[in-house]
Amino acid sequence: MKAAATAALLLSLLPGIAGAQEWLPVREVSLEVAPGSPLDFSAFLPNPSIAETGSIVTTPDGRLSFQATPDKPERLLCASLAWSPASGGFPDHDTADRYAKQLAMHGYNIARFHFADAALMADRARDFDFDPEVLDRFHYLLAALKRNGIYWIMDGLSSWRGAYGGYEDRWDPSSDIKLKLHLDPATFEHWKMLQERILGSVNPYTKKRVIEDEALALVVLANENGIEFDSIVRERGHPHYDEALRAPFNAWLKGKYQTTRALAEAWPDLKSGERIENGSVELPPDRYNDSPRIRDLQAFFVEVETKTAEEMSSFLRGLGYRGEISTYNNWPTIQTGLSRQNLQAVTMNTYQDWVGSYMPGAKLEQASSIADGANYMRMIAAARWIGRPFIVTEYDHLFWSRYRYEAGLVMPSYAALQGWDVLCRHGHGPIVLAYGEPFPHKRQMLPYAIALDPIARASETIAALTYRRGDVKTASMQIPFAVSGTEDLTEDAQAREPENLTALALVTGIGLQAQAKMDGKIFVGQPRQSNSFGAVFNALRETGVVTAQNGTDAEAGRFESATGEILLDERAGQLRLSTALTEGAAFSTLRDPLELGALTIAQADGNAMVAVSVLDDAASIAESKKLLLVFATDARNTGMRFRDRDEKIIENFGTLPVLIRKGSVDIQLKGMEGPWRISPVGLDGKVHKPIAEGSDELAAEISNDTPSGPTTFFLIER
Template identity: 30%
Template sequence: MRSRVQLGMALAVAMAGVAVETLAAEAPGWRALVSPSGSIALEHQGRPLGALEPGLFEVEWRHAALAPATASALPADGVQRGQIRCPGGAQVTTELRTTAVPGGLRLAYRLVPQEAVRLNSLHVNLSLPASELRGGRYVVDGEAGSFPAERGPAHLRLQPMRALTLVPPGGTPLRFAFAEATPVLIQDDRQWGPSFSIRIGPQSDGTTPWPAGKALDLEFTLTAEGGLAVEYDAPVTLEAGPEWLPLDLELEIAPGSALDFSQLVPWHAPAGKLGRVVPGPGGTFAFAQEPRKPVRFYGVNFCFSALYLPHEQADRLAERLWRLGYNAVRIHHYEGELVDRSSGTSTRLKPEALDQLDYLVAALKQRGLYVTTDLYVSRPVFAHEVWEGATGDVPMDDFKMAVPVNERAWANFAQFTRALLDHVNPYTGLRWAEEPALAWLSLINEGNPGNFLGRLQGRLGEDWTRAWNRWLTERYPDPEARARALGIAPGQQLSEPIPLPPRLDDSPSGLLLSVFLAETERRFVERTRRLLRDELRCPALLTDCNAWTNPLQLQAIRPAFDYVDDHFYVDHPEFIENPWQLPSRCPNSSPVAAGAPGGRPCAFTRLLDRPYTLSEYNYSGPGRFRGVGGILTGALGAVQDWSVIWRFAYSHDRRNLFQPGTAGYFDLASDPLNQAAERASLCLFRRGDMRPAPHAVAICLDGDALLRSPQSARGVAPDWSGLALVTRVGTLVAPGSGAPSVRLLAGAAPAGATLPDIDPYAPEAGRQILAALRRRGWLKPDNPTDLATHFQSETGELTVNGPADVLVLDTERTAGGYAPAGKRIEARAVTVAVEETDATVWVSSLDDAPIPRSRRLLITHLTDLQNTGVRYADKARRVLLEWGRLPHLVRAGRTTVRLRLRDAGRARVWSLSTGGRRTGTVPARVEDGSLVIPLQVDADGKARMLYEVTVGE
């Protein structure tokens, strides 16, 4: 058997080479990249289309994926070996044997749990982007089905199959042929994420353990029409060379340079000069002394030691932030260095750390930067402070869940709040509670009550079970009514105490759970508001529930907040073995090709009658497409007319604030590419280069009905979230409004035209709403929006073409976008031809004049940036093994920018350092009255990304 496998592998490798050579000229529709661990990355027409690989769901649908390859090449025996580590600790070994067949490969998988483990599914899975497959077809044993453009039921097909064919829209078929009838699930995953999945293998209810040592064998051929080009993957390490150029990083911004954004928007200092930040007109913020003038803020997060600096460094940092163009800072993950736990409590503050934090706040205030924080983020709390006799510390997420239902946890939360807000900052002379620069407060970071239901075990579980039973008894004093509400059949015994349902769903108990969680949150918010307003006399604007689980019932209590806050990430790391340790995984695929989904669902948590903030977002490292994040988020915030955006984060570590550090997942201070991308957001959003959409589409919800007689616990975001790129969206919550409906708003007033026949959560709702917008003339006849792959804002200033993988910005003062190599970005005043390496490129006027009349402009050309020596498990760079070292490396690339300037003949172009210094002139020419600037990253063996254009200097 072994010799036959080796022969088969040799043949597979040989045929793979033939397929690559032969099909390259014919542009094969499908390509497979086989890793040493047994993961197969698939590409279709040159675009990533997911990975075929073993995986599982442990009981309660806890997901586990294949660990990355550690071998650097194909094993000598030709068997790809891998491992899956279950959330509960069990391990599953995997083997893949591949054999070449005409048009593709025969794949033989063996998955073997090494310990008995309860599973909902053990499988080989292929997850496919919805943007690539919606509108396509599948054929099961000769019977056709479709991948719907709009989300419907999750299960599209579940049955034993002998043959399965997938046909993407406009693409070539991919075929699975099984050796024997094999259970396969075809699933629409869009209620959880933007994908479809093909899950090959048995489903289970998780009650009976899968025995240790029992193998699951799956065998099938994978072929494509026209052939499947096959290549065997291996780890890659990036070093300096012709393709990757070293970059010199300067952290300080040269005063008066093209990168000095301190005067981007006329501003005031100190913060608070115009009074407190207050709710303004039309769901915006304003200042108390100018209550009818909307204002926007754009800032960054600081975490851990980056908040605790010597005074001189705090001044330098505040000055830098001002010159970068920020006017807001979020103090985050601040408690660990601040609290003194030496006495056995976690609510006392260290005088030295408090002095440093006070001084930083004063330095920010002096330069006009406003501040927010959360009253609980990650403070280490002793378990005995919450449960008598307990030892150790309370895990962060457990404490978040304990505060609303445990009196000792609440008392601890309140005592820390008093210690922080009631102390006087000696550098401002004000208590934090009355500091106008402290404009906003969130109560508990990422504490939505549905986030951590799976953690409710032990004493914490007992606390929640008691609260649940008290609430049930208050709501349904009669035991029979209680049983009916829970869906318990007549005559069936009602257990005491009634266990907390395990999940939010549309079962009777799941619906009641969603109401209970929402009402528990409302009581917590009301109690905390009394503490802040009545006892501490703190007028800062308040919010809570800023991430993740947002059932409709939670939206019903958001009117208790002064503003709504949320978070989102693109390419957030997925940790394969241990939390916050390498290896980690990210999709590393173009968000533009996917229809720019980042942040779209968040737009619907907004209440349209009050301000909206985004206190965390990032297009995270080391994803190669992160340069487009500044454009996409700035544009989204501008179209939606949000009020504040904070990037996560500027720094987690004081060590990278004043000397260069290696790029990581989040920190701008050590990622000059993402720092450069910020300037797009600053121009589009803070300066307002992109106009807000003049109209809005609101989902109208009856808050009382959602809590009194819930019909669904689904998330608030509908399937047509792509409309957030087109017009303003959000929710309106009002009693007596009946079933969820859609209202079209012209301007900021909540009154508008209700469309009673449209259920916002019906599969056809997006298509119906889009048609209504066209009938009213809100979208121009040539607007290409289809809510699937093409999106264009009402104003025409933002266009996303998913199939072409092209983004276009076309405003008067900022223009450009993103495109793959070989494509163009066409705007009125700017044309960009991307000639080598996919790139994000834009031009911004620096003197407030439209681009054609501007005398000073900034051009940004972003390809990719990595650390020297960074190591990935695969050529697609989806699995990160090692971060590497300095210097940063920038991917080589060339592009040509054409500026339609009035005085093009008087223009000069300079390359810039990351601090804004002019480092050299760049040749340019005038053609047909336009300035033509050939740009390339490589400048005598060093990298550059930034350019300044002056006219008549």
């Protein structure tokens, strides 16, 4: 009680906070979900034995499936395991068993290992001198996940220090190793040794080499290793492009233009002293100053990146790997799209309201993803290559954004609509077993610490249902964006697919496809400015892909999916989802009741995400006798402080306990007649005493300020 009172006093003094009484301290400490609780999804989202389902393979139409059922696409919900010593590192054996079991209960069926190289090399002085205890825990966790039916995604390299010894900045963009992978044979040899030592090792707990284990579904050759992006990350006041690029770029120019005279005809800004013949052509001095020089540099990047990916992939195949391979998993530009053209699978990272630091002064924009038409989703939708698996290796709507409740409906719903294969919300672990672990990054909620955030956890809970269970349908059609080749490059190094055209992803599937494969169907051609959203949408309507009743009005910022299940309204700040098994809405305003089908959200006292989802074997919400109600408002740390009234700039993240913003919502469920009851469900899955009961059609005011403490979950029974 003393801690809660102190927190209330601190919060009352903060600018921009409506009042201390609006923030309620979380009471749970243990977050382990008991078997059979409403948050245990293993009964209807079981993870079959990997020994029986076999490896992950690709269907003829480019979807991921199990080897045992090769014609049945699978949706894989991914647990991001980006552990470091600051977040606790790899768990001991007992904890790994408990953790893997909990992941399966929460609905995860694949996990991504990120920065494992950094963890293995932390505090090590010699190259490849992996910490033996960390290596043992790493191997044991792999086995524990496999026993629980959870597949693996591996980064071939995450850390900018690789497996070089003697460094303490392994999680920082502190070296040029990702650039040198493309240019320097010695660095490439280092990467190859890293694969041999980690992936090529025999796991003593599975008795198999990691690289040959059927649980290994995907290897990302190196995380976020595009040359342009890596150059931006490492600018830090230095020239925009590394001088190491100059000689190979000059060699490439000589191969293309042959003579300086020919180059001068293509580049109006070629200086008098620059000559191909002696390799004196300079790199662009400013990546943001569009020019033919920039365009050619992008074409050079495409050639180098394509060749490097092929060489790295060939090495893994030589080691015995037979699973999926990808790389260049971020930066959705025209250039990087071309570099991904020959990959077996496409992987992408994307963020809404990105945060780059945990230090005081870190900033986000408090931006709604609904207000900009889910642009962070559309950017990567336009990076997909049709006919190949698509894996979201990282996404998040980051803490401390007051709009992050949107992520629970926005990204999983559209990932399902697009038919994406893997969805991974990024963080150092999607769950924790308890609050209060004694590690620096577990002492309070932080960006990328989704396990501690009740709002992010509520979103992941909905994702398990809407995305993995398949509540949201995949669109029946994908609109190809025609790609010719490097001739599509512009003089803008940051050029992406136009936002007015990526808005098509709010209606149906989209992706890239080679121009030569166009066969007269509906597509977005080159040049892009010759296309319009309205023309493509009208073609969809004429062919019957969307019905005459579809409510899309791009000018009004209103987009309805071709399936009729998703409606995004930018101006109202609302996303509505209506499926047989899940209905819900994320809203910044609620001026009028939202009728979603069975569920009506009559009113709410603030912005939130509200959803109901079937937990039994009923075919619809109206027929269900057991529903999960999710009500997510906002959460923050005790004593959290900002530098500004708009709460964009952090001063102090504060401490535990987590505080949930008090809120209430009025709901009605058509066709659900009594007797019924609504019970709070703790963040640990425990069902508490009912807070509402009735005998007529269900209508109730729900407050997250329950006698058992604040929560985001409620159980509806009848």
